[in-house]
Amino acid sequence: DAGVIQSPRHEVTEMGQEVTLRCKPISGHDYLFWYRQTMMRGLELLIYFNNNVPIDDSGMPEDRFSAKMPNASFSTLKIQPSEPRDSAVYFCASGRTAYSPLHFGNGTRLTVT
């Protein structure tokens, strides 16, 4: 089991550019989550999917953020246009059932200058 795989590990971009973060969940996990970690707010849930369908996106900060899950093995989180306040570590996590602990990837550290 390879675990949850995120890419890239680090992303540095300029304000106004589009950023795409990628995630491959653990095979067989029906739930996928995107979290953002900051010092002030800890781990914030942005959006989660069940069987590739977005269930709750109430944590997405604004329309600049979008997430997709075209199939069971791939998800993207896109920020367009990016702003310096988006700088954070973004984690993807997957879970087998609604009662399972989450398995996290190693995160993408995003820096927007």
Add this chain to the structure above:
Amino acid sequence: DQQVKQNSPSLSVQEGRISILNCDYTNSMFDYFLWYKKYPAEGPTFLISISSIKDKNEDGRFTVFLNKSAKHLSLHIVPSQPGDSAVYFCAASLISGTYKYIFGTGTRLKVLA
């Protein structure tokens, strides 16, 4: 509004002694709680959980206590080891509702050799 709070950003403990990490929550509807451990440059990993029907759950050196009336949970690590040095996050969820884990801001534990 932080529904899950970890008021101590850091804690230092001598090796072999007990580490106690605390977490408070505001939503009395939460019915499932978890602790995660996070090392630098890695994603959080699941440590231990407790359902609201219990007040204690033990796994080796780790014990989680839940006080529903006080809306408080704690993680005890006995004995503490240098390898336990990490950031610890508590999380709460509404199993009976949406599958949505709310995380605290984390406590950095340092175990001194």
